[in-house]
Amino acid sequence: MDAHTDADALSREWRYRLLGALESSAAPHVCTTRELTGLVRLERASATSLTVRSAVKGLVQARAITKVSNWLYLNRRSRPSAEVSELHNTFA
Numbered sequence: 001m002d003a004h005t006d007a008d009a010l011s012r013e014w015r016y017r018l019l020g021a022l023e024s025s026a027a028p029h030v031c032t033t034r035e036l037t038g039l040v041r042l043e044r045a046s047a048t049s050l051t052v053r054s055a056v057k058g059l060v061q062a063r064a065i066t067k068v069s070n071w072l073y074l075n076r077r078s079r080p081s082a083e084v085s086e087l088h089n090t091f092a
Helices: 003-023 033-043 049-061 086-091
Strands: 030-032 065-069 072-075
Touching: 003 033, 003 049, 030 033, 033 049, 033 072, 049 065, 049 072
Parallel strands: none
Antiparallel strands: 030 072, 065 072
16 A cells, blocks of 8 residues: 555545544534534544535535534434434524
8 A cells, every 4th residue: 555545544534433423322413513623623633624614515415414504414323313303402
């Protein structure tokens, strides 16, 4: 394996850990942008704002989270999967 391939694997590894973190029993069903930023930075402490935005965009594209607004997401990987009805509980 060459250095470039090793770097690619390491680059993907933290993303897989992020997906796992979204499935943990401690993961919120409804996530704010701030919470997602915190999750990304737990898995990749050096993550820039651009990296965080890219990671969140990738999670949306992978349907791991569903964007509700510019700052609010449903965690579709939580168990059981988050439902729109849970949004009411967030603001109650």
